[in-house]
Amino acid sequence: MPAEPSVPARAKPSDELQAVALEQFATRGFSGTSLQQIADVAGYSKSSVLYHFSSKEALLDAVLTPAIDEFGRILDAWISDASTDAARQAFLEAFVDLLLRYRLEVHTFISQGQSLEDVPVVARANATILRMAEAVCPPESSVEDRLRFGIALGGAAYTLTADLTFGSGMTTDDAASDVELRPALVHIISELLSPVPAHAVPASTR
Amino acid sequence: MPAEPSVPARAKPSDELQAVALEQFATRGFSGTSLQQIADVAGYSKSSVLYHFSSKEALLDAVLTPAIDEFGRILDAWISDASTDAARQAFLEAFVDLLLRYRLEVHTFISQGQSLEDVPVVARANATILRMAEAVCPPESSVEDRLRFGIALGGAAYTLTADLTFGSGMTTDDAASDVELRPALVHIISELLSPVPAHAVPASTR
DNA sequence: GCAGTTGCTGACCGATCGGTCAATTACCGT
DNA sequence: ACGGTAATTGACCGATCGGTCAGCAACTGC
Numbered sequence: 001m002p003a004e005p006s007v008p009a010r011a012k013p014s015d016e017l018q019a020v021a022l023e024q025f026a027t028r029g030f031s032g033t034s035l036q037q038i039a040d041v042a043g044y045s046k047s048s049v050l051y052h053f054s055s056k057e058a059l060l061d062a063v064l065t066p067a068i069d070e071f072g073r074i075l076d077a078w079i080s081d082a083s084t085d086a087a088r089q090a091f092l093e094a095f096v097d098l099l100l101r102y103r104l105e106v107h108t109f110i111s112q113g114q115s116l117e118d119v120p121v122v123a124r125a126n127a128t129i130l131r132m133a134e135a136v137c138p139p140e141s142s143v144e145d146r147l148r149f150g151i152a153l154g155g156a157a158y159t160l161t162a163d164l165t166f167g168s169g170m171t172t173d174d175a176a177s178d179v180e181l182r183p184a185l186v187h188i189i190s191e192l193l194s195p196v197p198a199h200a201v202p203a204s205t206r
Numbered sequence: 207m208p209a210e211p212s213v214p215a216r217a218k219p220s221d222e223l224q225a226v227a228l229e230q231f232a233t234r235g236f237s238g239t240s241l242q243q244i245a246d247v248a249g250y251s252k253s254s255v256l257y258h259f260s261s262k263e264a265l266l267d268a269v270l271t272p273a274i275d276e277f278g279r280i281l282d283a284w285i286s287d288a289s290t291d292a293a294r295q296a297f298l299e300a301f302v303d304l305l306l307r308y309r310l311e312v313h314t315f316i317s318q319g320q321s322l323e324d325v326p327v328v329a330r331a332n333a334t335i336l337r338m339a340e341a342v343c344p345p346e347s348s349v350e351d352r353l354r355f356g357i358a359l360g361g362a363a364y365t366l367t368a369d370l371t372f373g374s375g376m377t378t379d380d381a382a383s384d385v386e387l388r389p390a391l392v393h394i395i396s397e398l399l400s401p402v403p404a405h406a407v408p409a410s411t412r
Numbered sequence: 413g414c415a416g417t418t419g420c421t422g423a424c425c426g427a428t429c430g431g432t433c434a435a436t437t438a439c440c441g442t
Numbered sequence: 443a444c445g446g447t448a449a450t451t452g453a454c455c456g457a458t459c460g461g462t463c464a465g466c467a468a469c470t471g472c
Contacts, residue, residue: 013419028321032237035460046460048420056460110364111317115234143383144390150368151361151394158316158360159353184350188357192394219449241430251451252430258449262430 014052014062017042022063026104026161030060030112061121067105068125071098075132092193096185100178103160110157129153136193152192156185220258220268223248228269232310232367236266236318267327273311274331277304281338298399302391306384309366316363335359342399358398362391 011019020042024033035056039046053059078091099106109116109125116122132153137145160181217225226248230239241262245252259265284297305312315322315331322328338359343351366387 029235029237029318031235032321034458036458045421047422047462050461051418051420054461112235115238142390143386144393147365147387147390148394150365151357151398153361154364154368155357155359155361158364159356162356162360180349181353184348184353187350188354188398192357192398240428242428253432253452254450256431257451260431 013044013048017044017049017052017059018063021059022104022108025060025063025112026108030056030108030116057119060116060119064105064109064121064125067098067102068109068121068128070102071106071125072128074098075128075135079131079135089190092190093186096182096189099156099160099185100182103157107157107161110154148192152189156189219250219254223250223255223258223265224269227265228310228314231266231269231318232314236262236314236322263325266322266325270311270315270327270331273304273308274315274327274334276308277312277331278334280304281334281341285337285341295396298396299392302388302395305362305366305391306388309363313363313367316360354398358395362395 017038021033021038024038024041028037035046035049038059039049042049049059053062074091074094077094078087081087109122110129113122113126113129117126133146133149137149223244227239227244230244230247234243241252241255244265245255248255255265259268280297280300283300284293287293315328316335319328319332319335323332339352339355343355
């Protein structure tokens with residue numbers, strides 16, 4: 001009788017806890033979130049949380065691992081491939097899909113990557129980001145190109161969860177908006193990572 | 207005799223504490239930073255910190271207020287001015303200067319604006335950001351334009367402190383790099399906030 | 413009926429949190 | 443020499459932190 005996948009009224013407790021924890025970690029921060037808060041929001045006791053996850057850090061690990069695994073996967077797929085324009089475009093779209101699907105996870109380890117650097121799963125995330133940085137803008141890149149990459153990465157992670165801060169209303173939870181967001185994101189990030197197509201740049205730099 | 211401004215070997219204790227606190231708040235997060243840590247790094251006791259600042263929150267307030275005050279100032283200057291292109295350019299450069307000068311402060315209330323929204327000074331920062339959002343991309347703006355603004359804002363705040371995370375080495379503490387960063391930042395942000403100058407935009411939005 | 417496992421909980425632990433307070437030291441003008 | 447103020451500190455407080463542990467239901471297989 002419990003084998004009734006068509007009735008998702010009650011998900012597995014550990015999944016509920018992960019979902020609640022992820023939301024709290026992303027909005028209040030890891031150190032700003034207590035196990036008691038997570039338990040309260042999810043409707044369990046603190047002891048139950050520690051029954052399903054051996055520690056607060058293990059909970060963070062379980063929450064972030066799927067996202068950073070897939071992140072590494074699509075990055076490897078691109079690097080191993082010859083760096084054709086088509087492969088670059090495919091990676092870019094896969095990356096945008098990753099951002100949309102795992103926006104809370106990405107936001108968490110982007111904006112807290114420094115304070116949590118000694119947590120293994122976050123260290124993996126930082127290393128993967130670093131690999132991506134080297135792939136997108138190798139050491140011989142200009143300062144501006146490296147700036148562009150950082151802005152694209154940090155900006156996307158910030159913006160996709162920004163309406164949690166102020167109601168810009170463009171990342172409201174209805175999934176339909178994602179299909180509206182996706183092409184715009186692809187366009188903007190593509191524009192940021194490509195050295196600007198062709199038009200004249202005013203010499204306003206001086 | 208103590209009036210010797212040419213020997214800044216020892217700054218005022220409250221300034222030392224503010225500097226240390228700012229660095230900790232930006233890297234470890236507000237809730238991830240204890241008064242004990244601040245005291246240890248600054249070389250004082252926890253009691254001394256609470257002597258100079260009545261509470262942890264008051265310390266955060268003192269640290270962030272100058273940045274958000276100037277932020278509101280340059281934003282008001284732009285809004286009150288007629289929205290000529292020259293005024294927009296002036297605002298943009300002033301904004302970039304603000305980002306460079308107060309990068310740690312901006313990073314703090316951008317990336318922790320949601321978790322600290324009930325701290326008055328952070329609430330002011332959020333309100334100011336919202337005002338800037340309305341000025342840059344009014345409600346009739348497209349989703350992509352609002353995305354661009356968010357990416358520019360969050361991306362700049364993230365990137366300018368990113369080398370604290372991984373050594374991209376472009377924001378190393380030597381102030382000379384700022385003069386290299388500034389024109390590049392102005393260029394990129396200008397490009398993000400302007401609907402793309404003149405070349406054909408594919409109708410990929412639909 | 414009964415041992416075994418699973419899920420969940422309250423009681424409890426040492427450590428640390430932000431914050432208060434009284435005492436101490438050093439320096440000031442007089 | 444003396445009173446006053448500013449600066450600093452350790453001792454201490456209640457609350458909360460992450461985490462441990464023994465127990466308690468409920469559902470199994472036998």
